Amino acid sequence: MHGMEPSWDDLRTVLCLVRGTSLANAAGALGVNYTTVARRVRRVEDMLGQKLFDRLADGYQPTQAGQMVAEHAARMEDDANALLRQLQGRDTTLRGPLTITAPQLLIAHVLAPVIDQFCATYPEVELHVRATNDLLDLNRREADLAIRISRDPGDSLKGLRLTPQQSASFATAAWADRIAADPQGMIDWVVYAAYMDVPRNVDPAYPNHRIRMTFDDMVAIRAAAQAGLGVARMPLFLGRASGLVQVPVLPPQPYAEIWAVAHPDVWPAAKVKAFRDVLVPHFRAIRDRFVA
Amino acid sequence: MHGMEPSWDDLRTVLCLVRGTSLANAAGALGVNYTTVARRVRRVEDMLGQKLFDRLADGYQPTQAGQMVAEHAARMEDDANALLRQLQGRDTTLRGPLTITAPQLLIAHVLAPVIDQFCATYPEVELHVRATNDLLDLNRREADLAIRISRDPGDSLKGLRLTPQQSASFATAAWADRIAADPQGMIDWVVYAAYMDVPRNVDPAYPNHRIRMTFDDMVAIRAAAQAGLGVARMPLFLGRASGLVQVPVLPPQPYAEIWAVAHPDVWPAAKVKAFRDVLVPHFRAIRDRFVA
DNA sequence: GCATATGCACGCGTTTTCGCATATAGGCCA
DNA sequence: TGGCCTATATGCGAAAACGCGTGCATATGC
Numbered sequence: 311m312h313g314m315e316p317s318w319d320d321l322r323t324v325l326c327l328v329r330g331t332s333l334a335n336a337a338g339a340l341g342v343n344y345t346t347v348a349r350r351v352r353r354v355e356d357m358l359g360q361k362l363f364d365r366l367a368d369g370y371q372p373t374q375a376g377q378m379v380a381e382h383a384a385r386m387e388d389d390a391n392a393l394l395r396q397l398q399g400r401d402t403t404l405r406g407p408l409t410i411t412a413p414q415l416l417i418a419h420v421l422a423p424v425i426d427q428f429c430a431t432y433p434e435v436e437l438h439v440r441a442t443n444d445l446l447d448l449n450r451r452e453a454d455l456a457i458r459i460s461r462d463p464g465d466s467l468k469g470l471r472l473t474p475q476q477s478a479s480f481a482t483a484a485w486a487d488r489i490a491a492d493p494q495g496m497i498d499w500v501v502y503a504a505y506m507d508v509p510r511n512v513d514p515a516y517p518n519h520r521i522r523m524t525f526d527d528m529v530a531i532r533a534a535a536q537a538g539l540g541v542a543r544m545p546l547f548l549g550r551a552s553g554l555v556q557v558p559v560l561p562p563q564p565y566a567e568i569w570a571v572a573h574p575d576v577w578p579a580a581k582v583k584a585f586r587d588v589l590v591p592h593f594r595a596i597r598d599r600f601v602a
Numbered sequence: 603m604h605g606m607e608p609s610w611d612d613l614r615t616v617l618c619l620v621r622g623t624s625l626a627n628a629a630g631a632l633g634v635n636y637t638t639v640a641r642r643v644r645r646v647e648d649m650l651g652q653k654l655f656d657r658l659a660d661g662y663q664p665t666q667a668g669q670m671v672a673e674h675a676a677r678m679e680d681d682a683n684a685l686l687r688q689l690q691g692r693d694t695t696l697r698g699p700l701t702i703t704a705p706q707l708l709i710a711h712v713l714a715p716v717i718d719q720f721c722a723t724y725p726e727v728e729l730h731v732r733a734t735n736d737l738l739d740l741n742r743r744e745a746d747l748a749i750r751i752s753r754d755p756g757d758s759l760k761g762l763r764l765t766p767q768q769s770a771s772f773a774t775a776a777w778a779d780r781i782a783a784d785p786q787g788m789i790d791w792v793v794y795a796a797y798m799d800v801p802r803n804v805d806p807a808y809p810n811h812r813i814r815m816t817f818d819d820m821v822a823i824r825a826a827a828q829a830g831l832g833v834a835r836m837p838l839f840l841g842r843a844s845g846l847v848q849v850p851v852l853p854p855q856p857y858a859e860i861w862a863v864a865h866p867d868v869w870p871a872a873k874v875k876a877f878r879d880v881l882v883p884h885f886r887a888i889r890d891r892f893v894a
Numbered sequence: 895g896c897a898t899a900t901g902c903a904c905g906c907g908t909t910t911t912c913g914c915a916t917a918t919a920g921g922c923c924a
Numbered sequence: 925t926g927g928c929c930t931a932t933a934t935g936c937g938a939a940a941a942c943g944c945g946t947g948c949a950t951a952t953g954c
Binding site for chain 1: 606609610612613650651652667670671674675677678681682684685686688689692693695698722
């Protein structure tokens with residue numbers, strides 16, 4: 311025990327190192343040089359008089375004491391995030407940073423005009439767009455507002471339904487012709503890896519199906535369909551915007567709705583509200599792109 | 603909004619400034635120069651893009667946003683304290699700092715030999731003694747172990763009863779003679795301000811009493827009794843050690859017990875246990891100083 | 895078995911932060 | 925009203941923290 315108590319930032323550094331397992335990862339998360347992480351960790355250990363990490367060949371391995379530090383620091387982080395969210399929710403300015411997130415395909419085919427209009431209307435807002443299928447953690451402020459396909463389960467996020475939508479089967483024109491000419495023929499499917507099966511509710515007029523291949527990503531599925539590998543189920547807005555033909559194998563049917571969600575703390579922030587106010591009328595105007 | 607998020611240490615600084623209401627107080631609590639406090643606060647405000655304090659003539663007055671920062675930082679502080687307590691509780695060394703607290707009079711007349719013995723037995727322990735009647739906050743690690751008259755209410759502290767004790771009435775030899783000579787005579791009392799009355803249970807053989815003066819401190823009461831201002835009720839160990847004579851006006855009767863208390867996290871620490879192991883036998887050996 | 899990639903430790907020069915001294919403004923009391 | 929006390933701003937030199945480059949050890953791949 312050296313007596314002095316460690317600085318809160320040093321505790322945070324320990325948390326990042328436990329999470330990252332290497333100095334470089336922790337340094338990246340903190341936005342500092344990894345040498346600094348090493349120095350801070352050593353300093354905390356000196357102050358606490360306890361070793362927090364075993365220096366192994368493949369990185370820093372936390373000791374039991376290191377785990378304890380990380381657990382408490384994680385709770386401190388929750389409080390810090392809650393604070394920043396609440397302060398952000400009180401913000402009434404239309405200046406400065408705003409981070410939104412949405413799946414790539416939704417941005418490319420639906421949101422681009424919304425983003426354009428928003429930036430033109432609020433030129434002082436510094437908009438950051440995170441185009442990813444990953445569900446960013448809105449509690450940790452990885453984004454302020456998320457546009458998602460299907461409302462999120464679990465978290466206590468506040469949400470707004472932008473539109474219902476339907477899915478259907480799409481393929482190249484060549485495939486469409488072939489299916490029309492021979493409904494009894496074998497139909498190749500390109501499907502999500504998670505499902506691993508031909509969609510339910512296919513029209514009984516087309517009895518023969520097989521899985522041609524599976525993907526874990528809708529961009530890849532669309533590319534495969536565009537390459538003529540088979541038929542794919544996808545939301546109407548996407549199939550229609552991809553140069554594909556809707557084939558009658560799978561009739562239009564309900565698909566996950568599109569939602570805008572945010573943490574309730576952040577929801578009332580002026581910039582977040584402003585973005586919603588551009589988003590909602592735009593989705594109302596183009597609703598017929600999502601349903602048959 | 604400047605974008606960057608504030609460092610946790612800066613949030614802590616805001617907390618101390620809200621608590622202290624002046625730069626100097628906050629700086630004292632943090633162990634830094636007050637100029638540093640002013641700079642950090644300004645930095646946080648820039649980062650958050652919100653004013654956290656109104657600079658008034660008589661100090662920094664927190665805004666609503668400043669209050670919010672302080673509330674969350676207070677929770678972070680609780681977590682940091684819990685961490686430090688738990689790490690301390692795991693400490694098995696008999697080196698380094700240990701802070702105990704007890705009322706001045708208990709230290710002066712009872713604990714001094716215990717402290718002496720402990721320091722001789724564990725020379726590598728750096729013992730800090732905080733002699734005060736204030737109840738230090740053991741949650742906040744203002745002390746590791748407290749010896750208190752009466753077990754603490756409220757907190758969830760772990761405790762050990764060191765001894766029961768009794769109180770009685772004490773005065774100078776002159777007063778003792780006067781009372782023996784004239785039991786019907788007026789008896790002047792020196793009492794605690796909190797009570798504002800002659801003790802209950804006085805012997806009916808002494809019918810005439812009045813409050814001569816009140817004090818809010820036992821050191822002062824004893825001094826007044828020693829100066830011959832009147833009769834005072836005090837614990838036996840104190841009266842007997844103060845050159846006073848026990849007078850029969852108030853027969854010996856139960857008084858608050860003496861306890862050793864610590865936070866349950868800290869209780870198992872080696873240094874805390876070592877101190878208890880010196881404390882307990884000593885109190886057993888001198889028990890007759892506390893009861894009639 | 896050699897080359898490469900990953901990850902950490904150490905030393906040096908630079909940037910940032912800090913403490914101290916000084917200056918300034920407002921409130922209290924004789 | 926003048927002096928003093930408290931409390932906050934500002935400028936400068938010192939100290940601490942930081943980033944970068946280099947070197948070493950271990951694991952991985954051809």
